[in-house]
Amino acid sequence: MRLVSRGVRLGGRLPVLAAVATLALGAVVLSPGPATAAEPHHVFTPSLLAYTDSTTPDTAVFYPSGGDIPVGSWRDDAGTTHSSRIYVTFDVGGIYAGRLSRATLVGRESRANDCARTRATVAQATAAFTGESSWSHPPATVGKAVTATAEGSDCNSWRTTWDLTAALTKALGRGEHQLTTELRIPKRNEGDVSYGRWLETNEFRFEVELNNTAPLKPTRLFNANTDTPCGPAYFAGSEFSAHANMTDRDRDPYDELTAEMQFWPLADPSAVTPVDPGTSSGADGLNAVGQIPVASLTDGEYAWHARTYDQRAWSPWSDPCHFTVDRTKPAVAPTVASPEYPENPANPTGSTGTEGTFLFTSHGVADVVSFRYGDSQWTLYNQVAADQLGGAATIRWRPRDAGEQTLYVASVDRAGNSSPVRAYTFKVRDLTVNAWSTAQQPDPSGSGMAVTMRFSTQPGNGITTIAYRVDGGSEQLATVGADGVAEQVLTPLKGGEHQLSYVGRSASGEAGYQQETTFFVDDGPTITSDGVYPIEGSGGGVAVPGVFTVSPAVTQGATSVRWFDSVDNNPRVVPLAADGKAKITWTPTTAGWTYFWFTVEYADGSLSSYRSFSVTVN
Structure with a gap:
């Protein structure tokens, strides 16, 4: 056969034929508007729309959009008589046969050849309309033909319908996913032009209504979360979520479940306040979830309930779920x-x-x-x-x-x-004792340094005495005052690092934590300048001599002073004078910054701590 497409029919004249590459139209399922009890659950548009013509018996023509399409006999502008049949296919695979209530093919008539003639158009299911189908090779019919029902008294109906419930039931029972229907004038009148009619190509619809059972009354009511079932003693001080499980036995397919929620004070059940709920899914199915605005409520007893809507019918209201609003905080601290x-x-x-x-x-x-x-x-x-x-x-x-x-x-x-x-x-209570040096000065005996050691512990913890040893020597005791402090002068000590071990004891002899620390004794000499080169200052000049006086901190056994500088790092030794001091005359050879180091030598070969400083030669 040959398949052609016609454009939009204008002024009752047929345009020229044009070759096409495909037969099928895209199927569209229209979403229904606001639901009512009689609204179809599905509204389909054709996946294929075609008609055949007796004057071109091996050709099928289809209209993808616009204009109208003939059924029965008609004459063209040249006076040639044609006979046509319409074929319309819908994709129906998503329909659940167990809920099928009614299936209706809907068309819209644009004109009739003779309004005096009774409408005779019938619809009958057929096998699939394929690329081999035409007037001379029509698809086989299935089942019985059904007559048209028109709305309105005009001979041209804006809505003409055919009840295809039986045809769709059988098709779904055979496991088919498409339903093709032939529209024609019965054979006894098919050749009579006065019975011919025209249908608009863009107005074919297939409306499928499903049986509906109202949702069940919501159960599994929860306050705040799905771990807190409704009970007589739920108290709320701030906004919380109300949860209700929604169940619909015939939800399959496409029944969208929504919910309505409302709450009221038990003292005035007529003062109902609606809640705008959402939905959430979980292990137990679909839940309605609404927020109870506790912050806007006065203290008192309340209840809420919910019901489910499947877009066609409401469930009964759930049992009431009680809660008590208490936004009054405890007035006093515990x-x-x-x-x-x-x-x-x-x-x-x-x-x-x-x-x-x-x-x-x-x-x-x-x-x-x-x-x-x-x-x-x-x-x-x-x-x-x-x-x-x-x-x-x-x-x-x-x-x-x-x-x-x-x-x-x-x-x-x-x-x-x-x-x-x-x-x-x-x-x-804290029995820890801290120890640190607060002062160091030469011992009057000249044999070492006197170090003031402060011991500190928590006042009132019961420690009255600090027992301590220096460098493993004999145990010494220091009395702790009411402020938790004891000060002791350790003397005489040579320069360098020393070890201190100590522990706090109570009057009854209870000992705290034994602790150890180290401290450093600085026995470096004191150095003064005659003012030509101030210590950490600037003065003098190249070849200008200046004098530094070095006084040992520990005098016993001191013999000389050893020193060197950053210009000449070779140590130089100056004996101590009769007054126990050493005077060192320094004559710079270059201008700028110079760093010095000084230490005291003792008869036993030991050295004191170093003392260092810098001067700047002008």
Whole structure:
């Protein structure tokens, strides 16, 4: 056969034929508008629209868009009589046969050859319309032909329908995914031009209505989350989510489930407030989720319920789910007490290794259910339940550090409202002793340096004495004052590094932590300038002499001074004079910066600590 396409029919005249490369039109499923009880669940547009013509028996013509298309007999402008049949195909594979209620082919008549003639157009299912189909080779018909039903009294109906429920039922039963229908005038009148009619090409539709069962009453109601089933004692202090499970036994296919939610005060059930819900899916199916605006509600008892809509029918309302709004915070902070760690004690107690028992009470607030606590008022992450409504709770808490510590506690009511925060401050005993040098000066004996050592510990911790040893020597004792401080002069000590071990002891002999540290004794000499070259300053000039006087800090056994500078790093030795000092005359050979190092030599070959400084020669 030969397949051609015709353009839009204008003024009742047929345009020329044009060769086409394909037969099928794209199928379109139209989304229905606002649903009503009689609305089809599916509205299809044709995937193929064609007609055959008795004057070209081996050719099929189809109209992709626009104009109208003939059925029955008609005459062209030249007076030639034609007979035509229309074939329209719809893709119906997505229809669920178990819910099929009615299937209707819809067309729109544009004109009739003779309005006096009764409409005779019939529709009948056929085999697929293929590239071999034509007037002389029509597809085989299937089932019975059905007559048209027109809306309106005009001989041209804006909506003409054919009931194809039986045809679609059989096609789906055979597992077919397309339904092709032939529109024709019965054979007894097919050759009579007065029975011919014209249908608009863009107005063919296939409307499929499915049986519908209303959704079930929502169940599995939850407050706040899907772990909190509805119960008689849900208290809310802030906005929370209401959850209801939605079920529709005949949801397949394409029944979109939505929900309606509303809440009301139990004191006035007529004061209903709607909630705009969304949906969420989970392991148990589809849930309606609505936010209850607690912040806008006064304290009191309320209830909410939900129902489901499948775009055609509503479910019954769910059972009411009760909740109580309580936005009133506990007015006072809880009380806190501990036998091991009393609040603000005169002397510290316990230790970082000792847990304490802390008792929290609601301080008379009747609806407290728990307490939150932590070591910062912004990190109350720990929680303990009260032993009864408005009751108390006991915890075990280990201090994080020694010294002054604070435990922060707030009570929480049934709605999650928190009380003011209670700051409970206590002091943790610390037996640590710190030691450091506060001063060093030459010992009057001249045999070493006198080092002032300060020992410090926590006031009130019970330590009264510091026992110490220097460089493994004999044990010495220092008395601790009320401020936790003891100062002791260690003498005489040679320059260099020394070891100090020490421990704090109480009056009863209890010892704290044995500790060790090192400290450095600086026995470097004192150096003065005659002013020509100020120390760490500038003066003099090239070939201008200046004098530095070196005085040993430790005099016993001192014999001489050894020194060198950054210009001449060869050590030079100057004996000490009768006054125990050495005068060194320095004459620079270059201008600019020079660095010096000085140390004292002793009869036993030892050296003092070095003393260094710089000068700038003008």
